[in-house]
Amino acid sequence: MGQKSIVLVTVDCLRADHAGFMGYQRPTTPFLDSLASESFVVPAAIVAGAPTYYSFPAILASRYPLSLGRDVIGLGPDEPTLASVLKQAGYVTAAFSAANPYISSQFGYEQGFDAFRDFLEGERAPLAEEKVYVATGDGWASRLNRKLRRIRPALGPLGMVYDELYFEYCQRVTPVAESLEALRRFPAADVIVDHACAWLSSVGDAPIFLWLHLMDPHSPYYPKEAARALMGNGPITPHRARYLNSYWNRSELGERRLASHRDEIIGLYDAGIRWVDVQMARLVETLRGSRRWDDCIFALTADHGEEFLEHGGRYHPPSRLTEELIHVPLLLRVPGSKKNEVANSAFSILHLAPTLLEAAELPTPPAFQGRSLCEHLRKGGSFDGIAISECVTGCTNPFRAESRMGPRVLSVRESRFKLVLHFDPPAEDLYDLEADSGEQAALPPAAQKPVRRRLLEIAREHLRRSSEQRDGETRVRARLRELQLEWKKPANEASPLAS
Numbered sequence: 222m223g224q225k226s227i228v229l230v231t232v233d234c235l236r237a238d239h240a241g242f243m244g245y246q247r248p249t250t251p252f253l254d255s256l257a258s259e260s261f262v263v264p265a266a267i268v269a270g271a272p273t274y275y276s277f278p279a280i281l282a283s284r285y286p287l288s289l290g291r292d293v294i295g296l297g298p299d300e301p302t303l304a305s306v307l308k309q310a311g312y313v314t315a316a317f318s319a320a321n322p323y324i325s326s327q328f329g330y331e332q333g334f335d336a337f338r339d340f341l342e343g344e345r346a347p348l349a350e351e352k353v354y355v356a357t358g359d360g361w362a363s364r365l366n367r368k369l370r371r372i373r374p375a376l377g378p379l380g381m382v383y384d385e386l387y388f389e390y391c392q393r394v395t396p397v398a399e400s401l402e403a404l405r406r407f408p409a410a411d412v413i414v415d416h417a418c419a420w421l422s423s424v425g426d427a428p429i430f431l432w433l434h435l436m437d438p439h440s441p442y443y444p445k446e447a448a449r450a451l452m453g454n455g456p457i458t459p460h461r462a463r464y465l466n467s468y469w470n471r472s473e474l475g476e477r478r479l480a481s482h483r484d485e486i487i488g489l490y491d492a493g494i495r496w497v498d499v500q501m502a503r504l505v506e507t508l509r510g511s512r513r514w515d516d517c518i519f520a521l522t523a524d525h526g527e528e529f530l531e532h533g534g535r536y537h538p539p540s541r542l543t544e545e546l547i548h549v550p551l552l553l554r555v556p557g558s559k560k561n562e563v564a565n566s567a568f569s570i571l572h573l574a575p576t577l578l579e580a581a582e583l584p585t586p587p588a589f590q591g592r593s594l595c596e597h598l599r600k601g602g603s604f605d606g607i608a609i610s611e612c613v614t615g616c617t618n619p620f621r622a623e624s625r626m627g628p629r630v631l632s633v634r635e636s637r638f639k640l641v642l643h644f645d646p647p648a649e650d651l652y653d654l655e656a657d658s659g660e661q662a663a664l665p666p667a668a669q670k671p672v673r674r675r676l677l678e679i680a681r682e683h684l685r686r687s688s689e690q691r692d693g694e695t696r697v698r699a700r701l702r703e704l705q706l707e708w709k710k711p712a713n714e715a716s717p718l719a720s
């Protein structure tokens with residue numbers, strides 16, 4: 222048997238409880254469910270940060286996202302990554318990423334890849350807000366609307382009625398594209414898998430490391446019609462799909478009003494997951510056809526989840542570290558390993574890269590902060606799992622350096638308890654996930670004092686190590702790289718919510 226290849230698939234915004242193999246009732250992942258029968262399914266995989274830019278340093282470089290300093294986003298220049306380690310070990314490496322600007326070469330993610338394609342060229346405007354909520358015409362109605370818009374603050378309670386009329390008016394008069402395809406902001410999974418398959422046919426017999434990042438469940442939610450049909454949904458007009466996305470994006474609406482369209486929005490999101498599943502079947506078929514599958518380690522996970530009002534929010538802004546944002550699916554197929562039930566211990570995604578390396582019988586570089594959990598997976602049974610997650614509140618546009626310097630939010634999660642620390646204003650919430658899986662009520666301050674003390678101690682140690690072990694040189698080089706690139710403006714401004 223030759224050296225094992227590794228395929229890593231990350232799906233943006235895929236929350237754990239929307240995957241069939243994690244217990245979801247709707248048919249989002251029938252193919253991956255079948256793959257789960259020969260894979261480890263990790264029930265409590267937790268990302269090291271959210272959203273994308275606070276998650277990926279741990280996925281690819283096994284490093285906590287803020288450990289180079291809050292002002293550094295992305296990977297440090299020459300920082301060892303899964304890709305660079307595998308390339309050095311003789312692997313042929315490639316990445317195809319569906320136009321997420323936060324994991325582009327600007328932030329160091331091309332390092333270690335022989336082929337790197339991030340699909341950010343061209344006219345697409347990824348991560349931009351829905352821009353249909355403005356009357357732009359020259360007719361009298363549009364002109365009147367624009368005038369009313371200007372005096373809107375003086376309208377008092379009548380303003381809400383005006384907002385509603387204005388929104389509906391804009392939806393009616395703004396031309397809409399003819400298809401969902403034309404509305405979609407990102408290359409769909411079939412495009413990414415096409416490129417991956419073409420690349421696979423071009424490489425020889427060397428072991429490969431292939432990373433795919435898919436954006437199908439990311440907002441705005443414009444899934445493939447075929448995926449909706451597979452989910453048992455009828456066709457949807459582009460007008461309705463755009464209406465739903467625009468409505469969901471309205472910042473002035475309260476939770477009750479937004480909830481009226483929640484199920485339809487989730488229907489669109491779920492169809493995005495189904496399209497990923499369809500394309501994973503195609504990718505695995507290609508790997509089988511090229512006789513790589515028998516020796517292929519396959520991992521599928523997500524960079525973070527998505528909120529659907531569980532705590533009042535939408536999308537995945539960095540302000541909370543609730544389960545819907547940090548709990549992700551992790552399916553890991555290791556050829557030659559007997560499938561075991563994996564314990565409900567917290568499995569930090571920080572440990573994924575070392576685990577993949579051990580599965581491929583390769584050593585973990587000393588710079589990685591995680592450790593391999595391969596043995597725990599193979600043996601089964603519970604392990605001492607601690608998952609720390611962190612982000613910076615208010616950093617909704619990391620292209621702006623000043624947006625990155627807000628206060629940190631940090632969570633420490635075990636299988637049962639989870640402590641969430643906000644630093645400004647200070648707050649310390651302890652949850653019992655067994656009794657309250659939805660994190661609806663923090664325990665009273667006097668409850669579970671030994672647990673609270675233990676988790677606080679872990680948080681303190683994490684913060685201490687984070688500042689003591691900071692690699693000053695890499696930090697400075699990362700800042701220099703950014704300043705050298707600063708003249709290159711980002712292709713778009715990020716949405717405050719859909720970051």
Ligand SMILES: [Zn+2]
Nearest residue numbers: 233234273524
């Ligand atoms: Zn993301």
